[in-house]
Amino acid sequence: MAQGEVRAVLKGCGIAIPEVEVDNHMLARVLETSDEWIRARSGVVTRYYVEPGVGSSELGAQAARSALADAGLEAAEVDYIVCATMTPDHYFPGSATLIQQRLGIEPKPAIDLRQQCAGFAYGLQMVDALIRSGQAETVLLVGCDVHSSLIPFPPRSWQVLLGRQPPPAPPEEFEWNSRFRHLVVLFGDGGGAMVFRAEAGGERGIIGSRLLGDGNEKDILYVPGGGSASRPFVDAEMIAAGRTVPVMDGRKVFKLAVTKMPEVTRELLAEQNMSLDDVDLLVMHQANLRINEAAQKALALPDERVHNNIQRYGNTTSATLPICFHEAREEGKAPEGAVVAFVALGAGLHWGAVLLRV
Numbered sequence: 109m110a111q112g113e114v115r116a117v118l119k120g121c122g123i124a125i126p127e128v129e130v131d132n133h134m135l136a137r138v139l140e141t142s143d144e145w146i147r148a149r150s151g152v153v154t155r156y157y158v159e160p161g162v163g164s165s166e167l168g169a170q171a172a173r174s175a176l177a178d179a180g181l182e183a184a185e186v187d188y189i190v191c192a193t194m195t196p197d198h199y200f201p202g203s204a205t206l207i208q209q210r211l212g213i214e215p216k217p218a219i220d221l222r223q224q225c226a227g228f229a230y231g232l233q234m235v236d237a238l239i240r241s242g243q244a245e246t247v248l249l250v251g252c253d254v255h256s257s258l259i260p261f262p263p264r265s266w267q268v269l270l271g272r273q274p275p276p277a278p279p280e281e282f283e284w285n286s287r288f289r290h291l292v293v294l295f296g297d298g299g300g301a302m303v304f305r306a307e308a309g310g311e312r313g314i315i316g317s318r319l320l321g322d323g324n325e326k327d328i329l330y331v332p333g334g335g336s337a338s339r340p341f342v343d344a345e346m347i348a349a350g351r352t353v354p355v356m357d358g359r360k361v362f363k364l365a366v367t368k369m370p371e372v373t374r375e376l377l378a379e380q381n382m383s384l385d386d387v388d389l390l391v392m393h394q395a396n397l398r399i400n401e402a403a404q405k406a407l408a409l410p411d412e413r414v415h416n417n418i419q420r421y422g423n424t425t426s427a428t429l430p431i432c433f434h435e436a437r438e439e440g441k442a443p444e445g446a447v448v449a450f451v452a453l454g455a456g457l458h459w460g461a462v463l464l465r466v
């Protein structure tokens with residue numbers, strides 16, 4: 109390896125988008141909502157769902173294969189797997205070893221991160237640490253989530269939603285589904301992956317990161333039932349009461365996101381002796397287009413230096429940053445040498461920013 113500071117250099121990026129496209133009108137078949145409300149409040153127009161039985165590791169492995177192809181690397185060359193997901197295939201193990209298995213490679217260190225919408229940003233920090241410390245040379249970072257698994261619609265509602273049975277949904281199902289309307293309309297399934305390699309002496313690579321967590325804000329976005337704080341872990345009463353579905357105080361999350369995402373971006377730039385003028389592209393977590401418009405305004409960045417795609421994919425949680433970056437790069441917004449600021453906020457509360465020179 110050449111002399112000089114070792115950095116984690118991006119070698120490839122890939123995504124996995126499920127085939128089932130669901131627009132707002134389809135959701136309105138099974139719950140009280142409208143295309144107009146969803147677009148106006150969140151910007152979301154469509155999202156994609158996997159078929160039943162497809163877990164996050166399948167999307168993660170698909171994105172990983174495409175990132176490896178983009179990097180011109182073989183899966184066997186990966187020597188560390190980091191997977192961010194809040195929807196692993198099983199409560200345990202996580203999805204990282206399942207991705208290793210799906211890639212058909214020898215045993216590798218494989219770790220899952222549980223930082224929800226900030227998971228991929230935490231993953232970037234971990235990749236940087238692994239590579240700078242010499243623990244790994246080639247790291248695969250995956251973000252994958254299957255939110256459709258958390259949507260509590262009964263089977264008949266799913267069939268009506270997908271146009272596989274004629275409407276209407278039974279009235280009691282319509283009422284039940286509508287209880288969760290503020291949540292379900294926002295999310296989609298997806299996967300994204302990046303491959304990083306240790307390179308010395310160049311300018312490219314992860315520049316730095318600032319990630320934070322604060323459990324005092326746990327209650328604004330969490331799943332009350334199903335966990336070690338309950339005995340039993342889960343029971344029928346919990347499910348019937350809807351307590352295995354996330355609760356979200358949307359307004360509070362919104363307020364924190366529009367304050368903390370710009371704040372942490374500025375703090376990181378200051379730590380790195382850089383300014384917003386040095387940022388060629390801002391890639392934010394895609395939770396709500398209105399959040400991102402407010403954050404962009406707070407940072408006074410012009411449209412050509414920001415990329416959003418929540419309109420098409422909804423909030424895919426751990427996958428939003430790589431999917432958004434991938435699309436921006438395909439549109440020529442992140443050429444080699446460009447400085448990209450990634451920023452995210454999610455349940456926990458976790459939030460943070462990472463700077464990468466592509």
Ligand code: ACO
Pocket residue numbers: 140141142145146149150224225226289290291293329356357358359361362365395396423425453454455
């Ligand atoms: N369709 C129609 N009406 C709806 C829907 C819907 N899907 N959802 C809620 N409403 C209604 C409400 O019931 C309410 O009606 P009311 O006035 O009769 O009581 C009205 O719309 C306004 O509801 P609010 O919740 O006040 O709407 P708000 O403008 O706050 O928008 C939203 C809600 C879109 C959820 C917004 O608050 C938001 O996006 N917050 C951030 C969410 C977020 O970032 N989550 C992070 C996920 S990250 C992770 O880590 C998983």
